[in-house]
Amino acid sequence: MTSLTKDPSQEVELAPLLEVRSLRKAYGDRVVLDDVSLTVAPGDVVCLIGSSGSGKSTLLRCLDLLETVDDGQILFEGDDITDPRVDAKRVRRRMGMVFQAYNLFPHLTVLENCVLAPRRAHGLRSKAARERALELLERFGLAEHAHKHPDRLSGGQQQRAAVVRALCTEPTLLMLDEITAALDPELVGEVLDIVRDLAARGTTMVMATHEMAFARDVATTVCFLEGGRILEQAPPDVMFTDPAHPRTRAFLRRVLG
Amino acid sequence: MSDTIWTPSDVELARRAVRRRQRTVSLVIATVMTALVLGLLGLVLVLSPGWERFSETFLSWGDARASFAAIRDGIWLNIRLFLLCELAILPLALLIAIGRGTRSPWLAPLRVVAVVYTDVVRGIPTILLVVMLGFGVPALQLQGLTNDRIFWAGVALVISYSAYVAEVFRAGIDSVHPSQVASAQALGLGHVRTLRHVVVPQAVRRIVPPLLNDFVSLQKDTALVSAVGVFDAVFAARDYTNYNFNYTPYLVVAGFFVLMTVPLARLTDWLQARVVARERAGAR
Structure with a gap:
């Protein structure tokens, strides 16, 4: 059950966990994703950057099968998950998703939010699910809030709880959709800290983010999206010091000031 | 990455064919099940012992x-x-x-x-x-x-x-x-x-x-x-x-x-x- 982590000593080339091939998504005439290709190996932390409307969120939603794609393929753990015969539920059980607006269930306590999927979708026993959830809540400093309803918590606490909820199912791939965008600046740190912690433990993640310093810190690959395309894809030290594409340079100049 | 007009790839075309097949199968299942259930209910009604009397007084x-x-x-x-x-x-x-x-x-x-x-x-x-x-x-x-x-x-x-x-x-x-x-x-x-x-x-x-x-x-x-x-x-x-x-x-x-x-x-x-x-x- 330690699929989340990879042994750092093991430096052999691993089979990709996720492979996106020429993905296309359009809403009517509006093309939101155009020929997007991306490979994610186990342990990778891929940061998607780009202005709003560039297709970052749509890409994540396509990966989680929340949207049907119009062309191209997504291979996850070797299976083509865009095949209509694939059971989306089973695929999503191996993935975790955290949304910008937390999307915690307001009628359940934090703990109940966390044990819902392990119990009802993964068939874990109540006791095991609670133990795992409490352990994770403890690790991320939320133990004292386990029995509160989400609306009683601060935004940062809610988002941390949402991350824990996604981790409780032990996903092999964790997707984060601008999870700090709705937070006060002073609360951003506590959420990014736990993502940093996850990255250090080798969690495979794909995240859309506006936090450039953070992306530079944790990413193994940074993708710059514009107009639904990945214009540039590079390790962070290259992307943030010597971007190849003029559009990337223009974007980074704008956001880094 | 080209600006030419997009034409669906073979993968997409195959996917559409699968979806079409899935829709046809669903339609057939829905039709057969509906006909079967309604037919059975009708049969129970018509074969009931008082059916003749019933149809005289209620279905005239x-x-x-x-x-x-x-x-x-x-x-x-x-x-x-x-x-x-x-x-x-x-x-x-x-x-x-x-x-x-x-x-x-x-x-x-x-x-x-x-x-x-x-x-x-x-x-x-x-x-x-x-x-x-x-x-x-x-x-x-x-x-x-x-x-x-x-x-x-x-x-x-x-x-x-x-x-x-x-x-x-x-x-x-x-x-x-x-x-x-x-x-x-x-x-x-x-x-x-x-x-x-x-x-x-x-x-x-x-x-x-x-x-x-x-x-x-x-x-x-x-x-x-x-x-x-x-x-x-x-x-x-x-x-x-x-x-x-x-x-x-x-x-x-x-x-x-x-x-x-x-x-x-x-x-x-x-x-x-x-x-x-x-x-x-x-x-x-």
């Missing part, structure tokens, strides 16, 4: 035709009654719901009346209200009041249903998040304007389905006026059966009532779909 074409004209004339009364009552019920119910939600100490009596009204009226079977008002008020022989039993039966329906609909309105009003009220107040709107322009419009959208439920129920309950001897569709059917010992007219009335409710249900579905499309803009 001749009796259906003979009673049709009287029932059609009667249903017209039900339709008018329904439309007029509904027009009275909606504002009355809204007033009661808003009255219940007032906070001003001056309006305390209104609150009490609203609570007692909904509690008491909902506790009384509608048919009793119809009988009490339909026979009772004319018996009082009050000056200046009509003795028309149709009128008083209609008033009974309005009283009964406005209590139900008021509760539906109240649930809708309560379901609007307090932050909406706060932002309306922050814009300087008073209590009444907040209700009128912010809370009630949102509430109404949410309560369309339960509201329709009460409308349909009212459509059928207009049949209760037959209890005070008003010549509506049900009364016409009963009249016919009493003379001819054949129950087919009841089936004809049922058919009329179904015809009345179906368009209303479709209309509400359409309205609801329009609101969803406009306000949620594809949010999932």
Whole structure:
């Protein structure tokens, strides 16, 4: 059950966990994703950057099968998950998703939010699910809030709880959709800290983010999206010091000031 | 990465073929299952021991035709009654719901009346209200009041249903998040304007389905006026059966009532779909 982590000593080339091939998504005439290709190996932390409307969120939603794609393929753990015969539920059980607006269930306590999927979708026993959830809540400093309803918590606490909820199912791939965008600046740190912690433990993640310093810190690959395309894809030290594409340079100049 | 016009790849074309096949299979399964279930039910009906007797007394074409004209004339009364009552019920119910939600100490009596009204009226079977008002008020022989039993039966329906609909309105009003009220107040709107322009419009959208439920129920309950001897569709059917010992007219009335409710249900579905499309803009 330690699929989340990879042994750092093991430096052999691993089979990709996720492979996106020429993905296309359009809403009517509006093309939101155009020929997007991306490979994610186990342990990778891929940061998607780009202005709003560039297709970052749509890409994540396509990966989680929340949207049907119009062309191209997504291979996850070797299976083509865009095949209509694939059971989306089973695929999503191996993935975790955290949304910008937390999307915690307001009628359940934090703990109940966390044990819902392990119990009802993964068939874990109540006791095991609670133990795992409490352990994770403890690790991320939320133990004292386990029995509160989400609306009683601060935004940062809610988002941390949402991350824990996604981790409780032990996903092999964790997707984060601008999870700090709705937070006060002073609360951003506590959420990014736990993502940093996850990255250090080798969690495979794909995240859309506006936090450039953070992306530079944790990413193994940074993708710059514009107009639904990945214009540039590079390790962070290259992307943030010597971007190849003029559009990337223009974007980074704008956001880094 | 080219700017040429996109043509679906072979993978996508194969996927579309699979989806088409899946749709065809679903359609076949749905059709076969529906035919099977309806066929079985029909078989049970036709093979039941009393089927012949039943079809004579309930499914007689001749009796259906003979009673049709009287029932059609009667249903017209039900339709008018329904439309007029509904027009009275909606504002009355809204007033009661808003009255219940007032906070001003001056309006305390209104609150009490609203609570007692909904509690008491909902506790009384509608048919009793119809009988009490339909026979009772004319018996009082009050000056200046009509003795028309149709009128008083209609008033009974309005009283009964406005209590139900008021509760539906109240649930809708309560379901609007307090932050909406706060932002309306922050814009300087008073209590009444907040209700009128912010809370009630949102509430109404949410309560369309339960509201329709009460409308349909009212459509059928207009049949209760037959209890005070008003010549509506049900009364016409009963009249016919009493003379001819054949129950087919009841089936004809049922058919009329179904015809009345179906368009209303479709209309509400359409309205609801329009609101969803406009306000949620594809949010999932």
